Amino acid sequence: MKKRLVLIATAILFVLVNVFLYVTVTRRLANNFSGTGQLKMVDVSLFLPFEESSKLARTGSSLKFTADEDLPVLDGAAALVPVYASVIDSCYPEGTVTYEGGKFSDDNYYGENFAPDSVMQYQNTVRGFDALVDGKVDLFFTAHPSKDQLASAKEKGVELEIVPVGLEAFVFFVNKNNPVDGLSSDQIRAIYKGEIKNWKEVGGPNKLIDPLTRIKGSGSQTMMDKFMEGDMLSARDPLSIFGAGIGYSFRYYLSGMVADDNVKMLAVDGVYPDEENVRNGSYPISVNFYVVYRKDNGNENVRRLVDWLLSGEGQRLIEACGYVGLPEEKPAA
Amino acid sequence: MSRRRFFTILIIIAVIGLLITVAHSVFIYFAYRNSSIIQFIARELWL
Numbered sequence: 001m002k003k004r005l006v007l008i009a010t011a012i013l014f015v016l017v018n019v020f021l022y023v024t025v026t027r028r029l030a031n032n033f034s035g036t037g038q039l040k041m042v043d044v045s046l047f048l049p050f051e052e053s054s055k056l057a058r059t060g061s062s063l064k065f066t067a068d069e070d071l072p073v074l075d076g077a078a079a080l081v082p083v084y085a086s087v088i089d090s091c092y093p094e095g096t097v098t099y100e101g102g103k104f105s106d107d108n109y110y111g112e113n114f115a116p117d118s119v120m121q122y123q124n125t126v127r128g129f130d131a132l133v134d135g136k137v138d139l140f141f142t143a144h145p146s147k148d149q150l151a152s153a154k155e156k157g158v159e160l161e162i163v164p165v166g167l168e169a170f171v172f173f174v175n176k177n178n179p180v181d182g183l184s185s186d187q188i189r190a191i192y193k194g195e196i197k198n199w200k201e202v203g204g205p206n207k208l209i210d211p212l213t214r215i216k217g218s219g220s221q222t223m224m225d226k227f228m229e230g231d232m233l234s235a236r237d238p239l240s241i242f243g244a245g246i247g248y249s250f251r252y253y254l255s256g257m258v259a260d261d262n263v264k265m266l267a268v269d270g271v272y273p274d275e276e277n278v279r280n281g282s283y284p285i286s287v288n289f290y291v292v293y294r295k296d297n298g299n300e301n302v303r304r305l306v307d308w309l310l311s312g313e314g315q316r317l318i319e320a321c322g323y324v325g326l327p328e329e330k331p332a333a
Numbered sequence: 334m335s336r337r338r339f340f341t342i343l344i345i346i347a348v349i350g351l352l353i354t355v356a357h358s359v360f361i362y363f364a365y366r367n368s369s370i371i372q373f374i375a376r377e378l379w380l
Contacts, residue, residue, distance in 0.1 A: 003339045007346060014350030018357055023378060026357070029364045030372035173371070177379035212370040244377055247370035254371065262375035 024242050044122050047081050049089035049097050056082065057320030061090040063308045065301060071096060072302045075121040075128040076141030077219045079253035080289060082321045083166075084141045088120050090317060091305065096120075126217045132292060133158050138302050140292045143168070143219030143250065144226075159295040164288035165309045167324040169251040169273040170223045171265045171285075178244055180204040182267030185227075185284060191246060192228055194236060199244060208243025211236060220249050223287060250289075251278065256322045278324045289323070 048054050065071055071092060074084045088097060098115035101122075114121050123131055125142060132140040133153045145153075145162065153160055172188060174180060183191075183202055190196040192211050200206045213232075214221040225232060246266075249258075251273050254265065265273055269284050277283040291309060293302050308314045315325035365373075 003334050007339070007342055010343060010346050011350065014346075014354060017350075017354055021354075021357055021361065025361050025365070028368075028373045028376040029361070030369040030376075173374065175374050175377040175379060177377070212373060214370060215367075241365070244379075245370070245374040247374050249371065258371050260371055260375045263371060 044081060044085075044101055045099065047085040048099055049085050049092065049120060050094045054085070054089070056089050057086040057317050058089065059313070059316045059320045061308070061313055061317070063091045063304065063313070065092050067093045067096065070299045070301055071119050072138035072299055072305055073119050073121060073136070074139050074141065075123055075131060075137040077125045077128070077143060078122075079143075079168075079219065079250045079257065080141040081122060082257070083318060083323065084139075085120060086317055086321055087305070087309070087314075091308065092119055125219045126215075129217075129292075132294065133160075135294065138293060138297055138299060139305065141165075141289070142292060143223055143287065143289055145290075145292060146217055146222035146225070148217060149222075160292050161295055161306075162290050162292050163306055163310070164290050164326065165306075165314070166289050166318045166326060167278055167286055168289050169278045169283050169286050169324075170220070170227065170248065171251045171254060171273045172246060172248050172268065173254060173263045173265050174246050175244060176262050176264045178204060178264075180266070181264075182270060182272075184269050188246075188268070189228060189231070192224075192232060197237060197240070204244075208237065208240045210240040210243045210245040212245050212247040214248070223250075224248055227285065252322050275324060286324075288326075 046055050049056065074088060076084045096119045098118040099120075100115055101113045121128070121131070121137060123137075128137065128140055129142065129145060129149050130152075131137040133156055145160075150160070172183065178199070180199060180202060187196060187202050191202075191209055194211075196202060197209055198206065199209055213224070247263075251265070254260075254263070267273075271277050271283045273283045273285075278286045291306055293306070309318070310326070319325045
């Protein structure tokens with residue numbers, strides 16, 4: 001009888017360990033490279049130009065390209081899909097976007113793609129930037145390119161124009177049930193350096209902090225590297241995976257596109273990252289987002305489009321997309 | 334149950350349990366690296 005109990009107890013022990021792992025970790029994983037994970041990426045089909053039901057900003061444009069012109073091909077980071085899709089919708093002729101997406105494959109991690117001759121492409125930050133450098137894309141909408149990306153372009157002998165066209169906030173977020181509503185910049189840096197390891201040290205519950213990071217070369221990781229001034233945590237406590245996480249992203253991507261009610265943005269240095277605080281500069285980590293193009297790009301419509309983005313019309317469109325335009329003295333016209 | 338039979342069954346249970354746990358942990362290791370951090374935080378368990 002005793003032996004039987006030992007056998008049953010051993011089996012139950014393994015079951016409990018795996019149930020614990022599932023509840024605390026596995027259940028929370030949403031793999032980017034799967035069909036399910038695709039849901040958390042941008043569903044580009046919601047932002048297709050010239051579709052009546054698309055979630056695009058339509059504020060009007062005096063710049064109207066015609067089909068017989070050399071039309072710039074646009075690509076960009078996930079968070080900026082609504083912006084450049086709205087630009088195409090406003091300035092390009094119908095019939096220039098061919099969407100064939102939705103099929104997940106090893107070569108198409110995001111399950112989204114466009115025909116090669118489509119003026120709209122979506123390859124996200126890492127692959128899209130390479131496509132720009134390789135001359136397959138004319139204009140790339142992005143957070144500031146990373147040092148590695150700039151070095152890679154330089155190595156290929158490609159000079160880039162990097163033009164700020166709008167403002168965005170770099171935000172930190174936690175689960176909505178986390179009682180911590182704000183952190184100072186120094187506290188955030190200390191967390192990501194591994195100096196603060198428990199939420200109780202910043203006024204929260206007695207739970208380990210799980211400081212989550214993003215893939216190298218992504219827009220938010222590049223911004224985080226800049227925020228940390230290169231002093232980023234290299235290895236973290238493995239047990240922190242069972243704690244409560246903190247992550248970072250861009251404001252509109254988090255609150256406007258993914259819009260998951262189970263996470264909340266944190267105030268930084270006492271300032272919440274709402275639109276007004278980003279615009280007036282009181283939120284401490286407001287950053288520009290950019291359009292990038294090759295200096296040797298001979299297509300004059302590229303520069304026309306950049307000028308339009310900086311104009312009052314372009315800035316209105318950017319604001320209507322949910323972002324913040326450049327301060328008023330910046331727009332060219 | 335004989336001592337020999339007991340240990341045989343115990344070892345089988347332990348090996349199967351360990352294999353499942355190791356496979357589960359390996360899956361976590363790779364999936365965690367590619368997981369959406371927003372979803373990972375959104376699905377946290379707060380009791």
